[in-house]
Amino acid sequence: MSNALCRRLGIEHPVLLAPMAGEAAKPALAAAVSGAGGLGMLGCGYMTPQAVRDTIRAIRATTDRPFGINLFTPLDWTADPEKVVAYRAQLAAAHADLGIPEPDIPNKYEESYAEQLAVILDEAPPVFGCTFGIPGPDEMAALKARGILVVGTATTVAEAVALEAAGVDAVAAQGAEAGGHRGSFLVPFDAALIGTMALVPQIVSAVSVPVIAAGGIADGRGVAAALCLGAQAAAIGTGFLLADEAGLNMAYRGALQGGGVHDTVLTRAFSGRPARGIRNAFLERLAGSDAEIPDYPVANAMSRTMRAAAAKAGRAEYLSLWAGQAGALARAEPAAAILHRVMAEARQALVQAL
Ligand SMILES: Cc1cc2nc3c(=O)[nH]c(=O)nc-3n(C[C@H](O)[C@H](O)[C@H](O)COP(=O)(O)O)c2cc1C
Structure with missing residues (x-):
């Protein structure tokens, strides 16, 4: 299942570990997903600049496959x-x-975004992702100059168009089902609660950069559906939260399994x-x-x-x-096993659908 985005990213499977800041932002989780042929994206928004640097180095020490780092663009x-x-x-x-x-x-x-970004530019992870807004023109130019592929997060078609105009290499289309914070930045939140099923094809039609579907995708059926909607990859967040490498505290794990x-x-x-x-x-x-x-x-x-x-x-x-709306589909398995299961399910779902 290779496509232009997979080739660009240098990954085997069209599945990303969605960036998740906080407790699950463990280098071992991103490294495991990348090592298994997906793209491990790590949400580093809450980390000190030094911790961002340590995280990037820890991933690199575990895998030589591509990975990504995600930050929160600053808000007023x-x-x-x-x-x-x-x-x-x-x-x-x-x-x-x-x-x-x-x-x-x-x-x-909050941590200083400028200092976090300086670490990104210095360490140059293969992929940089952002949410809550758009990197400024100078930041975008600096990221490009370092050969870093930039992914922006959109919750509406207008946000996707704005991200493309700003020069992102791919857009993550984040549907209302998604767990965690919403990336909305152009309209009030309640005007941006569009489901993944409706959002993805409309963004695919509106932009020419590759689209990554996110929100409510937690097994291979969701991945297959996202690809059918025109996305070139699916980002799974909640579906990786029970991964061994995420190491969530027991109360959170219990809630996800209850x-x-x-x-x-x-x-x-x-x-x-x-x-x-x-x-x-x-x-x-x-x-x-x-x-x-x-x-x-x-x-x-x-x-x-x-x-x-x-x-x-x-x-x-x-x-x-x-947690996202498909959280009940999450399984407690090693991250590589989740990725391989999801890919097997996706293939089966596509065969059955035809
Ligand atoms: C615990 C958690 C933390 C998250 N943190 C971030 C983040 O730091 N940056 C970001 O762009 N998105 C963040 N998200 C959103 C995810 O990247 C992704 O859009 C979402 O998980 C997809 O929906 P799903 O949870 O149904 O798979 C977070 C989601 C969760 C569940």
Whole structure:
């Protein structure tokens, strides 16, 4: 199953490990997917520049196959004092329940994108991916000059067109089913909730760069469908979260393997930016107070201590359980086995369909 994008990327199978910042962003996971013939993309958005560098080197130490690094392009945000106070009060109740000290106000809310990008330009991973926006013209030129292939994330046709005009080499079309944060940047979030089935063919028709389908694809049937819609590859996120190499904490794993995995919602409760995750008590409690949640990345940084303590204590009700709508299809297997199973299923699905 080779096509122009696979040849360009130098990969055997049209499947990507979708970039997932946070706990699953382990070099071993990306290296395993790349080593098995897919493209391991790692979400490094929350990492310090030094950790981004270490991550790239750790992947390179494990595999000589192509891989990619993904960052969050910076957003305009404010740390609205009233929202910070109100959100802190919500966190304080959770901290008390978890038996940890009262929440602090973090001294910084996000890592420096400029410094992270400087590491990308220095280390030159084969692929760079971004979400939440478009790299600026100088950044794009610098990435190209280093021979780095650039993938942008679109949740609407207009975003895909804008990314192509800015010079990306491929567009990841992220449907509303997708787990984690939404990449939307041109329209309000609720105007960008287009399902993968509708989004992918429209983006394929609108741009001339290759399209990668993402969102709700967690087995070979989904991969086959994405290819039939005109995508040249499928990105699987949630479907890799139970991979041995992802090493998720037990409460998160338990939630992905429990009945609640069928009940995902878009929430700002943990980070300030809409993201899809499994419904739990914390997000339910904040559902009525959306106006009091500060912007991303302020809320994200403020809730970090609660989430880390909850992971340690095995308390899923305080974790951001990011997952897509096809999360129930995820299997606990080594990442290479997931990739090979998915490819076998995709071949079978395509044969059966014909
Ligand atoms: C835990 C988690 C973290 C994510 N982090 C990122 C990220 O850092 N950058 C990004 O572009 N997309 C991120 N996403 C979105 C994925 O790249 C991808 O679009 C999504 O997982 C596809 O949908 P699926 O989960 O149904 O496979 C994340 C998704 C999850 C589940």
